[in-house]
Structure formats: structure tokens, C-alpha cells
Amino acid sequence: MTAGTVYSGSHWQRYATGNADEAHAYIRRAFFDVKVRFSGVGRDGAGLSTVSTGLADIGVTRLHYSARTQLQTAPDGDLNITHMMSGRFTIARDRDEYRLRPGDVALMLPDQPEDADFDDIDAFITRLPRTLLEEVxxxxxxxxxxxxxxxxxRPISAALGRHWTQTVSHLTRSVLSDPALLTNPLIxxxxxxxxAATALAVFPNTAHDLALGAAGEVTPRALRRAVAYVDDHADQPITVDEIAAAAGVRPRALQLAFRRHRGTTPTRYVRQVRLERAHRDLQAADPATGVTVTLIARRWGFTHLGRFSTDYRAAYGCSPSHTLRT
Structure with a gap:
């Protein structure tokens, strides 16, 4: 799939300007407030061009900016994560300086100002709301x-940095490229x-080092309430907090109880139930009516069809298409 195909469709908005003030105003609207210290525009002006879209409260932007610019950020708490495609980009705070190379990823700190110096950059920027990070x-x-x-x-490791770019690349090509998926609440x-979970795993944060106290004991009845809630709401978006609230326990206690008594996590159990529902739909469907594996998989929130097929085969011993045909 080419880049042009990825960024096609009316759900992608395009913007371009050669005016430096307009370019800086765009950065303030799309990402965070900035104090510009230097802007060395070229013969063609600032040379800002973007293509962007959103998924609920998440924003994604492919941005090219040719001007040499130095600025200081004034963050608002949300996360802006940059994947550098090309150009020169340096982030500095106090004596810590991070010089990005093509392929590197960086988090603009959400609660502290940083100095940024960039020139002729091509980057993919993902904006995540603070409330979502706190929830997860x-x-x-x-x-x-x-x-x-x-x-x-900086990411915790180069491997985790690559994990971020691979995750975003997959979601861009498999979800953001298809407007029909952007209205599916499960997806x-x-x-x-x-x-959000990937960002928390990739970049250093206090959640990594938190020393949790006693999570509390989860009774068998509470665990059954959690399981029943998932079974009854598998066709809707479900968070761990909502499952825990339905069970009347703390989220951390619920996580430990699922691991201890079911050998899994609440999130994986949700995926297991949805896989079972997809299996039932495949058994009941008539392919002559136009029903496909892709249609059923997406109905239950599975966007990566290769992973869905692998998980399905592991659970049922055959491919989804075989079940549909027979």
C-alpha cells in the first residue's frame, strides 16, 4: 500500500502554507503552544504541509516543515509523539540533549517545557489526550x-522505539485508511x-516504578461478576476500569485475580470472548449472502486479519475461511 493510498479519503485533511506566522499558528492549534525564538524561512517561505485525521480524541499528522526553526514548548499535558522520517530534529532540556535520526521516535514532555531545534523535517506525529493515558x-x-x-x-530502548513505530504504522494502514472502521466503536x-498502553510501555514514566500496596482480595463471586460483565458487553467498548467497577473491586486487584485464577488478563479475556463470538458468526453465516471473514472479524473489533487468523486457528484448529465455507 503506497503512502498516497494511506492518506487518501475525505477523512484526511490537508493544509499548506508558506507563511511562518501561519505555520506557527498551526503548530499551536494542532500540538501545543510554542515560543518561537528563531525561524529561518527559505526562498519558498516556511514550507509547511500536513495531512491529518483523527480517531475519536486521538490526532495523527504527517508533517513536512522546511524552515529552520528554534522554539520552546509550552505543553498542556497531552502527549505528542514524533516519528522522524527525515531531516534534523534536536530536543533539549537542561543539559540533556536528544538528537533524533531518521527512524527515531521522541516524546515531547507533556508537563515540562523543552527546547526544540529542527530543520527540513518530515515526521509522523501522534497526539494522545492526557485523560486517556491516565485511564489506561x-x-x-x-x-x-x-x-x-x-x-x-527518549524511549526506554531502541527496540521499544521501533515497537511504537510498528504499532502506529499498522494502525495507520489498517484502521485510519478505511473510513468505515472509524465508526466501529469496538475498533x-x-x-x-x-x-495509550504502547506509549506507557515505550517512554519512561512513574507508572513503571510505582510500588503498589496490597491490591485487595477478589472473591469468587466478584470474579464471576467481572466475567459476566464481559460476556454481556463484548459487543461494546470495554475498559478494565469498567469491568472492575461492575465487579466491585479495584482494577489492580482484578488484574491479579484474572492472572491467578484464569491464567490471563481482563483484556485478553475480552479478546477471547470476542473470538468466540466471531467463531459463532462464522459457523452461522452463509457465504453466498456476501458475508466474509473480514466483515465478521471487524464486527468483533479485529483489524489485523493475519493475527485474527492465527489466534482463530490456535483456538479452533482450522482457518476462519474454512469455518465459513463449511
Missing amino acids: AHARTGISGASLRFDSS IGNTRHLL
């Missing part, structure tokens, strides 16, 4: 929103939480 971090570790802080613009919910 709380569900996974029990950390409060006020305690969640990011400590560095929207899965994608939002996957991006």
Missing part, C-alpha cells in the same frame, strides 16, 4: 492521574487503548 495507567497499575509523569523524551476503543 490506572487500570494497569493503580496509579492516580496526578501521579503519572513522563521523565524523558475505536481497542485502538485508543492500544496506543
Whole structure:
């Protein structure tokens, strides 16, 4: 799939300007407030061009900016993660300087100002709302929103940096390229939480080092309430916090109870139930009516068809297409 195909469709908005002030105003609207210290526009002006879209409260932007610019960020708490395609980009705070190379990823710190110096950059920027990060971090570790802080613009490791770019690339090509998927609540919910969980895993933050106290014991009855809630709401977006609330326990306690008594996590159990529902739909469907494996997989929130087929074969011993045909 070519880049042009990925960014096609009316759900992608395009913007271009050669005026430096307009370019800076765009950066403030799309990402965060900035104090510009230097802007060395070329013969063709600022040379800003973007193509962008959104998934609920998440924004994604492919941006090219040819001007040499130095600025200081004034972040608002949301996360802006940059994947550098080409150009020169340096982020500095105090004495810590991070010089990105093509392929590198960086987090603009959401709660602290940083100095940025860039020239002729081509980058893919993902903006995640703070509330989403706090929700996912709380569900996974029990950390409060006020305690969640990011400590560095660098990923924890190069491998994790690559994991971020691979995750975003997959979602861009398999979800954002298809307007029909952008209205599917299961796919929207899965994608939002996957991006937030990946960001929490890739960049240093206080959730990594949180020393959790006793999570609390989960009774068999509470675990049954959690399972029943998932079974009854598998066709809707579900968060760990919502499952825990239905069970009447803390999210961290629920995580531990699922691991201890079911050998899985609440999130994986949700995926298992949806896989079972897809299996039933495949058994009941008549391919002569135009029903396809892709249609059923997406109905239950599975956007990566290769992974869906692998998981399906592991669970049922045959391919989804075989079940549909027979």
C-alpha cells in the first residue's frame, strides 16, 4: 500500500502554507503552544504541509516543515509523539540533549517545557489526550492521574522505539485508511487503548516504578461478576476500569485475580470472548449472502486479519475461511 493510498479519503485533511506566522499558528492549534525564538524561512517561505485525521480524541499528522526553526514548548499535558522520517530534529532540556535520526521516535514532555531545534523535517506525529493515558495507567497499575509523569523524551530502548513505530504504522494502514472502521466503536476503543498502553510501555514514566500496596482480595463471586460483565458487553467498548467497577473491586486487584485464577488478563479475556463470538458468526453465516471473514472479524473489533487468523486457528484448529465455507 503506497503512502498516497494511506492518506487518501475525505477523512484526511490537508493544509499548506508558506507563511511562518501561519505555520506557527498551526503548530499551536494542532500540538501545543510554542515560543518561537528563531525561524529561518527559505526562498519558498516556511514550507509547511500536513495531512491529518483523527480517531475519536486521538490526532495523527504527517508533517513536512522546511524552515529552520528554534522554539520552546509550552505543553498542556497531552502527549505528542514524533516519528522522524527525515531531516534534523534536536530536543533539549537542561543539559540533556536528544538528537533524533531518521527512524527515531521522541516524546515531547507533556508537563515540562523543552527546547526544540529542527530543520527540513518530515515526521509522523501522534497526539494522545492526557485523560486517556491516565485511564489506561490506572487500570494497569493503580496509579492516580496526578501521579503519572513522563521523565524523558527518549524511549526506554531502541527496540521499544521501533515497537511504537510498528504499532502506529499498522494502525495507520489498517484502521485510519478505511473510513468505515472509524465508526466501529469496538475498533475505536481497542485502538485508543492500544496506543495509550504502547506509549506507557515505550517512554519512561512513574507508572513503571510505582510500588503498589496490597491490591485487595477478589472473591469468587466478584470474579464471576467481572466475567459476566464481559460476556454481556463484548459487543461494546470495554475498559478494565469498567469491568472492575461492575465487579466491585479495584482494577489492580482484578488484574491479579484474572492472572491467578484464569491464567490471563481482563483484556485478553475480552479478546477471547470476542473470538468466540466471531467463531459463532462464522459457523452461522452463509457465504453466498456476501458475508466474509473480514466483515465478521471487524464486527468483533479485529483489524489485523493475519493475527485474527492465527489466534482463530490456535483456538479452533482450522482457518476462519474454512469455518465459513463449511
